[in-house]
Amino acid sequence: METHSFKYVILGGGVSAGYAAREFVKQGLRPGDLAIISKESVAPYERPALSKGYLFPEGAVDLPGFHVCVGSGGERLLPEWYSEKGIKLILGTEVTKVNIAEKTLTTAAQAVFKYETLIIATGSSVIRLSNQGANAKNIFYLREIEDASELRKAVGANKNGKAVVVGGGYIGLELGAVLRMHNYDVTIVYPEPWFLPRLFTAELAHFYEGHYKHKGVTLIKGTRAVGFESHADGTVKTVKLKDGRELDADIVVVGIGARPLISLFKDQLEEEKGGIKTDGFFKTSEPGVYAIGDVATFPMKMYGDMRRVEHVDHARKSAEQAVKVKSIKENL
Ligand SMILES: Cc1cc2nc3c(=O)[nH]c(=O)nc-3n(C[C@H](O)[C@H](O)[C@H](O)COP(=O)(O)OP(=O)(O)OC[C@H]3O[C@@H](n4cnc5c(N)ncnc54)[C@H](O)[C@@H]3O)c2cc1C
Known part of the structure; x- marks a missing residue:
């Protein structure tokens, strides 16, 4: 069985994964420390474009035009960006099993990924x-x-x-x-x-x-x-x-509508309101495991309760917030 080890693994390769990768680099990530595993066959992109410019009859946008982080006016992270920064972008790869106690992820092809810190960014699937x-x-x-x-x-x-x-x-x-x-x-x-x-x-x-x-x-x-x-x-x-x-x-x-993709973590992480329960820094109930974007149910100060938010702006900001968190930052 093929086994790989990374200090940080982001599970999912969508909006929040891309913004998290950029924040890791800003915080001084060392080459070889981070892997992103994504079911999709392309590098993280601004998902909202799919129901808008991508479908226009004239002047449609296409990749690589809307890779993250152009949606917030930032740098466009092309696939080469990840390799230049020493980030392993593992595309077309579905994780089918997660063992939080052993800190391993297993893919559909039975490859095993060990991590020290896991960032869950699996988003949602349509109903x-x-x-x-x-x-x-x-x-x-x-x-x-x-x-x-x-x-x-x-x-x-x-x-x-x-x-x-x-x-x-x-x-x-x-x-x-x-x-x-x-x-x-x-x-x-x-x-x-x-x-x-x-x-x-x-x-x-x-x-x-x-x-x-x-x-x-x-x-x-x-x-x-x-x-x-x-x-x-x-x-x-x-x-x-x-x-x-x-x-x-x-x-x-x-x-x-859509449902957050959290079944891989069932009985391993605390859940709330249909998502993975986190604190204000997007830490889950298990040490070294974070959840960002659509899957996170976090304390929203403005409303004084726990909320899950399916919005692109939240995906971007929760990703940045989680990576900035002291415990991750100090270990870079
Ligand atoms: C068509 C469309 C239009 C939208 N428009 C807007 C908008 O205008 N404004 C707005 O605020 N929000 C919009 N949204 C919502 C917004 O895009 C999401 O809230 C945001 O993408 C969430 O980011 P995320 O990183 O949590 O999940 P995603 O961006 O969905 O990324 C999740 C990633 O994880 C991967 N993944 C999941 N499970 C596995 C697994 N087991 N193994 C490997 N990879 C896995 C998926 O393939 C995907 O790449 C839109 C969503 C859609 C679908």
Whole structure:
């Protein structure tokens, strides 16, 4: 069995991993001390670009244009940056087992990584529909660049087609807008009385819903997708709604939320509110283990309680905060 040892390992290669790497270097990281292990095949990038510029019909952005840390106006960390700094970027590698007591990570290919300090930055995975027919081709979810790339190909192949967007959160709204920019006939379906209900008042939502309608997007509220029918070749044909309506679709995109990826640490780290419990420095219940970004449930002073935050700004700042923490910094 292949075994590797690093002083620091970041598990996950998304937004927070990239910002943590930059902060490590600022704090004087020694070459060879840090490894980043990521399931994705590309160096850390600014994930929000996937539902925006990456899908634009004209002037679309692509990698390497949006590697971290351009999203906050910083230096763009290209793959070469990691090798120049002596950071081992291990891509296309999924960690399937974590043993916190033994300080080891095991990958799908059975390689073992030992660490002294672990930074968990596994982010979230999308919630998938399990309704009848939900495995039809051309039903898309969006989390990683591979998903966005497949969606982009399908959008190009079905030009001026019909798109149904399931979900009235920010992903659904962004994808609805971008599909409309591609001249799709777009319908957005959501069960709430207005979109972005956790963020918008009825009045504010009314204003933005008006804007979507003005752009030609159809909004169907107060119901949900309950099933799908396919063509003989397996591609989606119809979306069935709970209220009995049926919508034709060449493409369906689903944005119904995400869940933090914490199952690898079950019964090994304390959890709270669906995330890994940390203190204000993003230290978990186990010494030498930190959790940053989407997976961390941390004390938020402003509200006086523990919160988990799925925002890019939090991913960046929690990463920097964790690396600055004295106990890590002193050991560099
Ligand atoms: C399409 C999209 C648009 C968004 N737009 C916005 C926006 O406009 N504004 C905003 O504030 N937020 C936005 N967000 C949310 C924001 O991107 C996330 O909050 C942020 O990326 C979280 O950073 P993270 O490092 O915790 O997780 P991620 O950036 O998701 O990174 C997690 C990484 O860990 C890897 N990983 C997971 N499990 C394993 C494993 N077992 N082994 C190896 N690797 C693993 C994943 O492959 C991924 O590379 C958006 C999210 C998406 C998906």
